[in-house]
Amino acid sequence: MDFNLFMNDIVDAARKDIQEAGFEELTTPEEVDQAFKREGTTLVMVNSTCGCAGGVARPAAANSIHFDKRPEHLVTVFAGQDREATERAREYFEGYPPSSPSFALLKDGKIVTMLERHDIEGHSTMDVVGQLQKLYDEHCEEL
Secondary structure (H helix, E strand, O other): OOHHHHHHHHHHHHHHHHHHOOOEEOOOHHHHHHHHOOOOEEEEEEEOOOHHHHHHHHHHHHHHOOOOEOOOEEEEEEOOOOHHHHHHHHHHOOOOOOOOOEEEEEEOOEEEEEEOHHHHOOOOHHHHHHHHHHHHHHHOOEO
16 A cells, blocks of 8 residues: 555545534635634634544534534644645644644634643543633633
8 A cells, every 4th residue: 555645545535534523624824814804713623634633623613503602613733744825824833842732722813721642642532622612612702
């Protein structure tokens, strides 16, 4: 089996999972800047191909938004795939080291908080859903 074809299948499935959950994919630095200029709350999922992304983070992202309060905007960048977009997004995450998968909660383009890889890896999907919904409850409005 050609490893590159195998990896493309994994990447395509990872992109599809998060897009089907309602997240807007940002693939360029310009798209990141435009999305992060929006008023209100934005959840950024830093997607990746690591096991904890597929097994925990993407399902948590998809399930966490079924809540009374949630971010107004849902976006994603793909670490290791859309490198320039991911680097630009990380410029907004002041005070946090690069981490993938991860979730950043922004308000009016400014970082509020992050769930980093260590907050995801080794936790169940429902644990991460709970962590995200706690953030929504604290920082988001009812939609």
